[in-house]
Amino acid sequence: MTILRAKGYDWRSTAFHAVTLAATALIVLAVIVIIGDIVWHGAKQVSWHFVTGGTKEGMFDAKTAGVFPMIFGTLALVLLMTVGVVPVGVITAVYLTEYAKSLSPITRIIRSAINNLAGVPSIVFGLFGLGFFVQFVGGGLDQMFYGGELHYRKPALIWAAATMAIMTLPVVIVATEEALRAVPNGLREASLALGATKLKTIWKIVLPEALPGVLTGAILAVGRGAGEVAPIMFTGAAYYLAHLPTNWTDQFMHLGYHVFVLSTQSPDIERTKPILYGSVLVLLLVTFLLNLTGVLVRAKIRSRLRHG
Amino acid sequence: MELHFDQELTQAKDQLLRMASLAEQAVTTAIQGLVQRDDVAAKRVLDGDNQLDLLQKEIDEQCVALIALRQPKARDLRFLIVTMKIAAELERIGDQAVNIANRARLLNREPQLKPFVDIPRMFELTRDMVRTVLDAFVYGKLDVAKQVIPHDDEVDNLEVQLHRELTSFMLEDPQTITRSMNLIGVSHSLERIGDHAVNIAEEVVYLYEGRDIRHETKNA
Amino acid sequence: MDKPIIQITDANFWYGAKQALFDVNVSIMPHQTTAFIGPSGCGKSTLLRCLNRMNDLILGTRVTGRIAFNDHDVNAPDVDVIELRKQIGMVFQKSNPFPKSVFDNVAYGLRIQGMTDKTELEARVVKSLKKAALWEEVKDRLHESALMMSGGQQQRLCIARAIAVEPEIILMDEPCSALDPTATAKIEELIQDLEKDYTIIIVTHNMQQAARCSDYTAFFYLGRLIEFDATNKIFTNPTNKQTEDYVTGRFG
Numbered sequence: 001m002t003i004l005r006a007k008g009y010d011w012r013s014t015a016f017h018a019v020t021l022a023a024t025a026l027i028v029l030a031v032i033v034i035i036g037d038i039v040w041h042g043a044k045q046v047s048w049h050f051v052t053g054g055t056k057e058g059m060f061d062a063k064t065a066g067v068f069p070m071i072f073g074t075l076a077l078v079l080l081m082t083v084g085v086v087p088v089g090v091i092t093a094v095y096l097t098e099y100a101k102s103l104s105p106i107t108r109i110i111r112s113a114i115n116n117l118a119g120v121p122s123i124v125f126g127l128f129g130l131g132f133f134v135q136f137v138g139g140g141l142d143q144m145f146y147g148g149e150l151h152y153r154k155p156a157l158i159w160a161a162a163t164m165a166i167m168t169l170p171v172v173i174v175a176t177e178e179a180l181r182a183v184p185n186g187l188r189e190a191s192l193a194l195g196a197t198k199l200k201t202i203w204k205i206v207l208p209e210a211l212p213g214v215l216t217g218a219i220l221a222v223g224r225g226a227g228e229v230a231p232i233m234f235t236g237a238a239y240y241l242a243h244l245p246t247n248w249t250d251q252f253m254h255l256g257y258h259v260f261v262l263s264t265q266s267p268d269i270e271r272t273k274p275i276l277y278g279s280v281l282v283l284l285l286v287t288f289l290l291n292l293t294g295v296l297v298r299a300k301i302r303s304r305l306r307h308g
Numbered sequence: 309m310e311l312h313f314d315q316e317l318t319q320a321k322d323q324l325l326r327m328a329s330l331a332e333q334a335v336t337t338a339i340q341g342l343v344q345r346d347d348v349a350a351k352r353v354l355d356g357d358n359q360l361d362l363l364q365k366e367i368d369e370q371c372v373a374l375i376a377l378r379q380p381k382a383r384d385l386r387f388l389i390v391t392m393k394i395a396a397e398l399e400r401i402g403d404q405a406v407n408i409a410n411r412a413r414l415l416n417r418e419p420q421l422k423p424f425v426d427i428p429r430m431f432e433l434t435r436d437m438v439r440t441v442l443d444a445f446v447y448g449k450l451d452v453a454k455q456v457i458p459h460d461d462e463v464d465n466l467e468v469q470l471h472r473e474l475t476s477f478m479l480e481d482p483q484t485i486t487r488s489m490n491l492i493g494v495s496h497s498l499e500r501i502g503d504h505a506v507n508i509a510e511e512v513v514y515l516y517e518g519r520d521i522r523h524e525t526k527n528a
Numbered sequence: 529m530d531k532p533i534i535q536i537t538d539a540n541f542w543y544g545a546k547q548a549l550f551d552v553n554v555s556i557m558p559h560q561t562t563a564f565i566g567p568s569g570c571g572k573s574t575l576l577r578c579l580n581r582m583n584d585l586i587l588g589t590r591v592t593g594r595i596a597f598n599d600h601d602v603n604a605p606d607v608d609v610i611e612l613r614k615q616i617g618m619v620f621q622k623s624n625p626f627p628k629s630v631f632d633n634v635a636y637g638l639r640i641q642g643m644t645d646k647t648e649l650e651a652r653v654v655k656s657l658k659k660a661a662l663w664e665e666v667k668d669r670l671h672e673s674a675l676m677m678s679g680g681q682q683q684r685l686c687i688a689r690a691i692a693v694e695p696e697i698i699l700m701d702e703p704c705s706a707l708d709p710t711a712t713a714k715i716e717e718l719i720q721d722l723e724k725d726y727t728i729i730i731v732t733h734n735m736q737q738a739a740r741c742s743d744y745t746a747f748f749y750l751g752r753l754i755e756f757d758a759t760n761k762i763f764t765n766p767t768n769k770q771t772e773d774y775v776t777g778r779f780g
Binding site for chain 3: 209
């Protein structure tokens with residue numbers, strides 16, 4: 001049998017190669033066009049004043065508008081949400097991978113619940129948040145601790161954060177589960193064989209090793225938290241506030257919500273267009289910076305795991 | 309670095325050296341029983357042969373176990389095989405000592421036939437040969453091992469000489485036949501001991517050089 | 529005559545519906561090395577993992593019979609499996625050091641028992657590393673990651689880690705199968721040294737290794753114990769023909 005190249009040209013391989021290149025080009029092009037448009041139109045608006053200024057002088061005037069309260073509110077929301085979703089998500093993932101028997105009915109119920117949760121539209125979360133957190137839980141708290149006085153039964157940072165936490169829960173659970181599964185079983189066996197309990201093994205060996213994966217989940221959750229608008233519309237975001245929020249019972253302003261407001265509520269669309277682009281650009285930058293922070297922290301943890 | 313296996317090899321070597329010392333003692337004591345007409349000494353040799361036999365069995369058992377369990381290679385393997393072979397030679401040397409002791413007891417019942425000249429000389433030669441080859445075994449002195457082979461010729465010559473002398477005795481006086489035959493027997497035993505020493509020398513060369521030099525120096 | 533430190537009586541074992549061990553009876557003597565040999569799937573690893581109840585980690589396993597450690601059935605309801613594993617340690621086929629420093633690896637077993645005194649921890653870590661013939665190689669690198677070491681060193685680290693909690697028995701499940709001949713030889717020498725202080729049970733698919741390092745050998749086939757005797761006897765004059773066929777390489 002000969003090893004020499006056969007006669008004729010391999011059309012199929014070339015064609016496939018071309019198709020994959022075209023798909024890549026399409027995606028890259030789309031990203032360039034979207035980001036490019038935003039940067040092109042928004043760059044001039046993003047000045048020091050824009051980023052640090054407030055809303056006192058007027059939100060619809062391009063020269064005086066400031067988005068600092070929105071940045072603050074977005075960050076506060078993301079922070080509270082993360083504090084809520086990460087522990088719950090990690091504990092659920094730990095239960096599912098380390099304790100649950102994979103074929104038992106309870107496990108199957110939990111898994112399908114997570115899958116369904118992931119498929120719920122964000123506006124539904126918003127309504128859920130309003131009905132459950134604001135009215136039911138908030139109302140209950142007011143009855144129990146404040147004798148009916150209004151403290152919690154209103155849109156607030158805490159309720160918006162809780163709603164976002166529920167919404168991003170599947171992402172955190174799945175990412176954590178992946179990370180836990182990737183921990184080699186040999187490490188668990190070694191720990192148990194030394195006389196450690198399952199809990200100690202998880203806490204001292206498995207979770208630390210899975211930490212980068214957990215952070216991935218957190219990064220993904222943060223990305224959604226900074227950007228989603230529907231869930232926070234009824235649960236805490238406000239169109240205009242005179243002051244920054246000081247308590248988690250306060251409402252807050254939000255970059256994404258601000259963009260929504262500017263594009264649907266402004267009296268003169270042409271005048272507010274620059275502010276719109278500027279806000280969008282700031283939103284992208286904030287999201288990018290949050291992601292970058294997460295990625296850097298994760299990289300640091302990864303290298304420490306490798307090199308001791 | 310010293311392995312556990314090295315310790316086991318040393319144990320086997322020590323056993324073999326113990327056996328060698330016992331064998332040498334047996335021959336010396338047997339000759340003593342003959343030349344000094346000492347029946348007590350002769351009896352000691354007969355009683356002590358059992359120990360030599362047991363030692364050979366122990367050494368073989370040890371070596372077989374080490375071969376089975378340690379998968380020895382190269383010099384380790386040759387060492388174990390050679391140790392078993394030398395043990396066999398030493399056992400036969402012990403048997404020759406028993407033969408000498410038995411003949412000594414028979415000779416001691418009759419008056420001494422003639423002064424002992426050749427037999428003590430043969431004994432000294434063969435004793436030195438055995439000591440030399442065992443020294444060579446322990447220290448790897450190969451030149452010395454090879455020297456032993458011509459010494460064996462000397463022993464063989466002495467045997468022929470004695471045989472001739474005793475034959476003339478027997479022809480002159482039939483009363484001397486029994487004693488002469490026994491003395492011939494003793495000299496034959498000593499000649500055999502010399503041959504065993506040569507065999508051991510050949511094994512030592514195999515151990516240290518890996519060459520099999522047996523059956524090369526047969527006299528015509 | 530010493531009492532056996534482990535006495536296995538009529539042990540049977542199932543993975544779900546599949547039976548893996550049939551009526552196994554064997555006595556393990558203290559301060560000796562016992563080897564479990566046999567072709568793949570004969571049950572030797574399964575039996576080993578019964579001794580420190582690592583099979584508990586697998587769903588659907590069942591064991592009957594009596595597996596006694598110092599005369600106490602390890603499967604009895606009043607047994608604390610955590611305490612059991614502190615007294616019966618294990619070294620695995622693929623070395624599994626934690627992604628921590630050398631020191632932290634060896635100290636792990638002590639720390640989880642609550643030991644916090646720095647001097648005591650240090651003393652125990654040094655002692656264990658010396659016993660595992662690893663001290664000279666790591667004494668200047670105690671706080672470097674364990675993952676930086678060679679395979680043979682990592683496995684000796686795992687041995688040091690197991691020794692640190694001062695078990696009575698060390699179980700070794702094919703400890704050298706992932707190592708090169710030089711590293712293997714080092715560990716085989718180590719096993720013969722450790723015998724003085726511990727009882728060692730080693731599972732190996734390499735019967736020459738069993739011949740080299742063990743005092744007693746148990747030959748298993750298809751879940752049954754075929755022959756158990758002094759290693760010398762098994763390799764020079766076994767009683768059972770199956771054993772002889774296996775040991776001379778004429779199996780199958």
